[in-house]
Amino acid sequence: TVLGEKELRAPLEELEVALLENDAALSVVEELISQVKRDLVGKRKKWGVDAEGLVKNAIRDALLNILSAQKLDFDEFVSNREKPINIAFIGVNGTGKTTTIAKVAKRLLSYGHSVVIAAADTYRAGATEQIEQHASNLGIKLIKHQYGADPAAVVYDTVKYAKANRKEVVLSDTAGRMHTSVNLMEQLNKIRRVTKPDMVIFVDEAVAGNDAVERAKRFDELVGIDASILTKLDIDENGGAAISIAHSTSKPILFLGIGQGYEDLKKFDAEWLVDKLLS
C-alpha cells in the first residue's frame, strides 16, 4: 500500500505543534513539514511500519539535515589556522556575547592556546568593566580604549598586540545592537572591513522565538556570519531556536551555552538537540 495525505495529516500536525511549542520558528517548521509531506506521499508503505513512525523519522532526518548542513570544528579551525586568529562576536542586546567570550577563552586556554581579548564594546555602561573582570578571573590580557572609542580601533590594536606578543587568538567583544539600526549595523561592517576577522560568530539565545529567524537573517545579510553560538539552553532546553538560526543562515552552530559559568559551554551536537526536540 501507498502512503496517502489523509493518514499523514494527523502525525504531521502533531509534530508541527511540538516543534512550534519548542520555539522553532513558524516559517522554518512550515517548510520542513511540507518537504516531509512531499517526500512521504505516494511512498510505498512497508509492512508493520505505521505512518506516525515514518513521519517522525522523516522529520528527524530533515532536522538533522538543517543542523548538519554546515559542519565546522572550532578546535580544528583554531589549531590549523594561521595565527593570530581574530574572532568577533556579534548579536542583538543581551544574548550572552560577553559571557560567551569568557567561556570560549577558558576553553582555548584549556587546550593550551594563548588568548587576548578586545574590549570593543565601547558603548554600553559597564561593558568594559564587565569583560575586564572576566579577563582578570581567567588571567587573560585585555586591550581596551576610552569609553566611546571606535570599536574597530580597539580590535585593530588588539590584533597588533597579538602579533607583537605571539598571542594565538584574539576574541573581540562587540556591543549588542538591533538589526533595525542602520548605523550600528554599518559600524559592524566597518569592524569587518578594517580588522578582517577570521571568523564572525553570531550569538543568540535559545529563549528567543520567531524573531531568531529575522535577526539571524539580517545579521548575515548586513554583516556576514561565519558561525553561531546558541546560549541559555539551560533556561529553554528544547533549542528550537537552533533550527531557526541554522536554517536562516545555513551556517554551522559551534557551541551551546548552558549556564553562566566558564565551564557552561558544550560542543554542538545535532543528534542530541534533535532528540530533545522530538522527545
Add this chain to the structure above:
Amino acid sequence: KLSNSLKETVRKIAMSNRIDKHIVDEVVRDIQRALIQADVKIALVKELSNRIRERSLKEKMVLNPREHVIKVVYEELMTVLGKAVEVPLASQKIMMVGLHGTGKTSTCAKLARYFQKKGLKPAVICADVYRPAASEQLRQLCDRIGVPFFDSANLPQGKGVVEIVKAGVEEFEKYDVKIIDTAGRHALEQEMIEEIHELRAKVKPEQRILVLDASIGQQASVQARAFDDAIGITGIIITKMDGTAKGGGALSAVSETDTGIAFVGTGETVDDLEKFESDRFLSRMLG
C-alpha cells in the same frame, strides 16, 4: 505578513455580503499564522482562533464583513491583553525581576528618569551581587541622570541581598521612589527564585515588575508563572520593542500573572521608555 494576506482574504469577504465558513476559515488561518509568528503561546492561538471563528460565523449577515472580522480579532486580543497597568506617581518601592539579559538594569535607570521627569525623587538600589560589574553598570547609568545609587559597597563584605536592600531603603528614606535591580534568573534556579521570594517578604515592595524581552518565545508563560508564584507580579515591562520582535509572549505573561503591561522599552538610552498603549501594541503585532 498578516496585513497583506488578511487584506486579501477579507477583500474576498467584501465581495460578498455574507460571511461563509470557507472565508472565515481562511481568515482564521491567516490570523493563526500571524499570532504564531508574533510568539503568542500556541495553546492560546488555538483558543483565540476558535473564539474568532465562532463569533465571526454567529453573525451571518453584516453590513461590512471585513470590518466585522477584524473587529472580532482585535476584541479577542484586547480581552487577553487587558488595560495598561498604571504605576502610580507616588511613594513606593519597585522591585525589578526577569530572565537574564532582558534589560532590568537599563530599565531601572529608565524608570528613575521617568519619575524624575514627573517631579518625584527616585533612588536606585542594586541587589545584583552576581553579575560582574552589575553595580558599576547601574552606578554609571544613575550618575548620568543624577539619581542616587546604593549597592553592597556601602556595607561590610558578605552581606546578603536582603540586608543590602534593607540598608538601601533606609538610606533613601527621604526619596519617593526606590527602584531595586535584581540579578537575572530563570524558573529552574530554585535558590534564585527563593531569593526574590525572601526579598519580597522582607522588603515588601509595592510594585513587583517582570521585565520581559519582546523576543521571548514559547517559554513566556512558564517563566512568568514562576516569577508570579515567587513574588506576585504587579506589572510587566516589555523591552527591545525597537527591534522586529512582536512581543506575543507578553500576552501569555499577562494572562499568567493576571496583571498588565505598564511600559515598553524602545531603545538603549535612558529616555527610551514609553507608556504602554494596547492598540498600538496590537496593530504592531498584527503587522
